[in-house]
Each structure stands twice: as structure tokens, then as C-alpha cells.
Amino acid sequence: MPELPEVNAKKNHFDQVALHQKIEAVDLIDTSYILKEISGPAFAEKLTGRTFTGSYRRGKYFFAEMDNGDHVLFHFGMSGRFRYYDDPADQPKYERFAFDFEEGGRLGFDCPRKLARIHYVEDLDAFIAKKNLGEDALVLKEADFLEMAKGRKGTIKGFLLNQKYLAGMGNLYVDEVCWQQGIHPASVIGLLSEEEQRAMFQNMQAILQKAVALDAVYPDYPEEWLWNHRDKGGTCPKDGTELQRDKVAGRSTYYCPQCQELRS
Template identity: 30%
Template sequence: MPMPELPEVETIVNGLRGPLIGRTFTGVCVGWENIVARPTVLEFQRRIRGQQILGIRRRGKYLIFDLSGGDSLFIHLKMTGQLTIRPGDAPPDKYGHTVFDLDDGRQLRFLDMRKFGRIYLVADENEVAGSLGPEPLADDFTLSQFAALIGKRKGALKPLLLNQQFIAGIGNIYADEALFVAGIHPQRKANTLTGEEIAWLYQAIRQVLHQALADEGTTFDGAYRKADGGEGGHQENLRVFRRKGQPCPRCGSAIERIVVGGRGTHFCPHCQK
């Protein structure tokens, strides 16, 4: 299953800016009420109407639409969410649970087979984004900051990298990939890393995310799609994720899959200590 993570969300945001910035929402149809986390569906529909899209950005795995009325529209795609722009008279999509009408006659459609995705409309963006950890690709995310954060943690590294309050935007794919590149076992306790290992991990996180961004994300089973419907290319460059039993790209040992913190975790038993 595809879980849009930082590189995928960033790629989608880049593709939505052209067609959407300057457009105004003229209405929204909600086919599955649980998708709208905040406010109530009725208030959501009332408040979004007439607001113009001034900008679109990413924070962690959230897409954020900055609206003219001062509200921020947050969309989290979770597992299977997709965004697509279609003509208003195009046939309905099978999983199109939320459809935004635009002032140019087109629609922004939020498709989500598993219905895990969530939408928030808030006046204060900290209501949703306030507890997120640092952005791993930001200039001000430094090795010394990362080292200070990781030294305080006692738990296993894999769940820590997935913790959005610790660091924002990393999901199952890039956690496994970064730990492999760093040569560190996913079950290592964070506070047992040497200074050298912390530096390797810091570099690995940034390198893996940059490479995936250059590849426009990872598409599995067609579930993550770019704004134009195209697929990413990073699935061709994965080192361990979803490669159980296949040879490690570094040493040739069989990649193993275990469960850590309730999540499927892929690693090389020879290269990762």
C-alpha cells in the first residue's frame, strides 16, 4: 500500500499550485462525513464557500491551502487518499468522497478508498500543525539539533522516526530506507547511538528524502498519484522496503521483514547493527 509521505505530498503540492492558486471554492460536497475532522460538516461547507486559494504548501504529511478568509484547509491523505482536478461534468469517481467545486467550473476531488484521510478547516493552523516535529529538509534542521533530540529518547529508532511529533513527514517507506542507508538496526534504542551513528542517520534521512523527491515519490499498486495522475519513480530505487527475501544491494544477504512497534519493517541483517 502506498502511504504518501513527505516526498509524495511535496510532489502533489507542486502539481496543484498551477491549476489551483487564484481559484475560489464555490461549494463542497461531502459524501463521507468522517473525512471532515474539523469543524462540523455543515460549518465546513458554509465557511469554505467563497474563499480564494492564495497559496498551497506542505507541513509534515499535510497539504495546507491558505485561504483568503484567513482559514487554513488541511488535507491528510493517510493511506490511500488522492487528489485530482476534473471538469465539473466528468463522471463521478468511485472513491470520490469529497468534491470541491471551483469558480472555473472544475472540481478538486478527494478520493480515498480506505476512508482514512482527514480534512480540517481551521483559523489557527497550530490547531493541526502545532505539535509536529521539525521538517527534516529545512535549512534550520541541523545535525546538532537532531543529536540533541535523539539523545533524549530511549525507545527503538523505527517507531521514533515514524513519530510525527519527533520529526515530521517520515513514514514507513523512508524510515526503513534511511535506517538501511545509515547501517543502523531498526530496533536499536535511540540513546545508544554513537555520535558518528547519529550523523550517519541524519545524513541518510536527508539523502533518502531528497532522492525520493527527485524521483517524484514512490507509487505502489497505483495508489499514490501525482496531481496530474502520473506515478512516481522511486519504487525502482528502493533498497529494502517491500524487498523481503531479495538481495541486499550492499552485501547480497536476504532482506528480512519483522514487525517493530506494530509496523512492517524491512532491513538487512548483515549491514544494519
């Protein structure tokens, strides 16, 4: 599942190829399941003749803004991605629809597993409120994080994954934050001292910023992170202990049994 840095990379790509381009036609191929609350023909009619003027990312949600002030929300799911191309031979195999731009070039939406969800959004604030979507994890203020974490009984992992508290964190980045801080992800968030909660917040934003700066290209992530070691038989980059795999908050979790203290 793409998390905040992965969606940010998709946003960078979109901004580069699609902004200020006028849509001449919307080519519908198979939009079943992925288009929500709007039919393919209605979607095509609303988009045709429009120009993308901006974009906004909040957590894992990406909103493309148009010249009429409306937005198209892309929630990418496991396999959704944009593909920009000129040569029809480059059309991706599972392209579900595409925007043909007036000045040439075509932005296809490729989605093999149809797990993406796309909405036409007339009122952005109302949509975000209805989704009960928290502030973006990179925009969230430390004081608000501390306020939400204070006295909370759930696990760190459950808290950081809950998109209504903060938007954008996912399974892998939560494990990274906990490992870097030396705290077991099943620890109760409210049992951390305020100082530890503050450190966790700062650590989380630093990790996300680094991942964003690296455009979510995993092989470029620092060797000293847990990230590229979380495999079966992988060892802790700090002390060489074999990593453990467990379910925490319903998600597959890697941690070091030596370095990460459980508080419960």
C-alpha cells in the same frame, strides 16, 4: 500511508491545479468520517467564494491556505487524493466532496476508505501545537536532531517514526535510512555515536530530497536503494543476502542481516 515525499507530490499537484482559483461551490457527496469538528454544510459555507492562495506542508500534513488567512488541513490517510477534471465523466468513484471553481474545472477529493481527516483551521500555529507536531523532517536542523537523539533509550525506528520529534518520516523511509547506513532499525538511537547520528540525519534528508525530486514515483527510485527490493524473497542490493522481515516499533520492517549491525 503517504509519507513526506508522497504528501509533497500531492501538494505539487494541488498548487498546479487549485492555486488562485475561486471556489464557486462546494459539492458535498459523503463527508461522514472524513470531516472533523465541522459539518458538511458549515464546511461548504466557509469555503464558498474563497480562493486558495497558498499551501504549506509539514510532515504528512497538508494545509491549503485561503484568502481569509484560514487553512484547510488534509491528512490523506491510506487512500485520499485530489482529482482535478473538467468532464463529469471523469468523476472518481469515491469522490466525497469537490470544489467547483469559478473559471471551470473541479477539484474532487477521492477517498475510497474514508481514512482521510480534514479540518477547517483558523489558527495554524495553535493547531500544530495542539497536535504536538514536530518540525518537518526536511526543515529540521541538524543540531536539534542531535539534541533529541542524545542519550535516548528507544529504537531508531521508534524515534524516527515519532511525529512529535520530527514530522514526515514513515515506515518505508525509516527502513531505507537504516539500511543505507548499515544499522539495524531496532538499535538504540542513543547508543550511536554523535558522528553516526549526524550521518543518519544527513542520510535521512538526502533520501527525502531525492524522493521529493522524483515526486514519489517509486519505479524511478534508484535501483541501488532498498526500496524496490523489499518484497518476500527480496535480496539486499549491496551483498545479495536475503532480506529479513521483522516487527520493530510495531511496524513491519525489512533489513539485511549481514549489513545492518544491531546496537542494543
